[in-house]
Structure formats: C-alpha cells, structure tokens
Amino acid sequence: MPDSRHSVSVAGVVVDDRGxxxxxxxxxxxxxxxxxxxxxxxxxxxxxxxxxxxxxTGLDVxxxxxxxxxxxxxxxxxxxxxxxxxxxxSLRESDETSAFRWVxxxxxxxxxxxxFAIRVQDALTMSxxxxxxxxxxxxxxx
Numbered sequence: 001m002p003d004s005r006h007s008v009s010v011a012g013v014v015v016d017d018r019g020x021x022x023x024x025x026x027x028x029x030x031x032x033x034x035x036x037x038x039x040x041x042x043x044x045x046x047x048x049x050x051x052x053x054x055x056x057t058g059l060d061v062x063x064x065x066x067x068x069x070x071x072x073x074x075x076x077x078x079x080x081x082x083x084x085x086x087x088x089x090s091l092r093e094s095d096e097t098s099a100f101r102w103v104x105x106x107x108x109x110x111x112x113x114x115x116f117a118i119r120v121q122d123a124l125t126m127s128x129x130x131x132x133x134x135x136x137x138x139x140x141x142x
Contacts, residue, residue, distance in 0.1 A: 007077045010045060011036030012053040012061055012084040013123035016102055021120045022091075023111065024056055025099040032101065032111040034081065034120055049082055057100070058092035061085060067123040069132045072115070073141060083123045113138045 011034040014022040023032045035056040039048040046063060053061050063082040070079045091100050103111065108120045115135035122131050134141045 005076065007038055007075075009036060009038045009077055009079045010049040010052060011079060011081045011119060012049055012063065013067065013081060013120050014053065014057070014059060014061055014084045014086050015124065016086075018102075019124065020102040020104055021108065021124055022057065022059075022086075023101050023103055023108065023120070024097040025101070027094075027096055027098045030098075031113065031116070032108075033116045034123075035097070036079070036081075037096075038077075045080060049080075049084075053084065054089070056094055056097050057089070058094075059086045059089040062087050065126060066130055067126060068119055068130060070115070070119060071134050072137050073134050074136050079119070081119045081123060083126060114140055 013034045024035045025032050035053045037052040049063055050061060053059060061084040063084050065083045067083045068081045105121045105124045108117045115138055118140060
C-alpha cells in the first residue's frame with residue numbers, strides 16, 4: 001500500500017519597494033529559492049511562515065497574500081507560498097543559507113529550477129486567481 005502521508009511547507013516571497021523578490025541560496029544544495037520550510041506539527045501556517053523566513057534571512061515579515069499552492073508529486077510535499085513584506089531585521093546568513101539575491105521575475109528563471117522559479121513569478125505577478133500547480137521537484141507537470 002502506498003504511503004498516503006503528506007508534508008506541508010510554506011515559503012515567503014519577500015518583495016522590496018522596487019518589485020524584486022528575495023532569494024536565498026541554500027547551504028545544503030546550492031539552489032536558489034524563496035525562504036521557507038516544513039511546518040511543525042503543532043504550528044499554525046502564518047507562525048510557521050514567519051519563523052521559517054526569519055530563521056533563513058533574519059527578516060521579520062508580514063504575509064500580504066497567498067499566491068500559490070504547489071505539490072511535489074515525487075516527495076508528497078504541499079507548499080503554500082505567500083507574498084510578504086519585510087517589517088524589521090536585516091539579512092544575515094544562517095546554517096541553512098549562504099547568500100541572498102534580490103531578483104526580478106525574469107532573473108529568477110535563470111537562477112532557480114522551474115518548480116521554484118514559478119513560485120516567485122506567481123507571487124510577483126499576483127493574479128486574482130491563486131494558481132495550483134504540480135511538479136516533480138524540478139519541472140512543472142501538466
């Protein structure tokens with residue numbers, strides 16, 4: 001019988017006054033992504049989002065909109081992605097992050113795998129309908 005458990009993660013696309021998104025470079029694999037991670041079992045969504053962004057960037061953020069729901073079909077991870085505004089703090093590296101970069105929607109496509117770039121692009125373009133997408137960990141499916 002297949003494993004029916006899923007993991008829920010959150011990511012915060014922090015947008016600056018110039019309309020650019022903050023990417024982190026992950027220390028474990030060198031990939032560029034929006035900051036985020038897996039929710040803890042007893043943690044609500046917004047608390048977990050703010051904790052993950054703060055741990056990985058040093059920034060305190062306020063989420064302003066849910067901008068997408070994504071499922072990694074290979075690993076069974078459902079990700080909720082939010083557009084965020086930085087309220088306080090300053091960028092600092094952590095055990096999980098080795099670098100930061102502010103990027104446009106076009107620039108993120110050059111740095112990140114499609115499955116992660118689309119999350120940032122969706123947050124930057126913010127349509128009236130929240131996209132729901134599936135991927136295999138790298139590429140968007142169907």
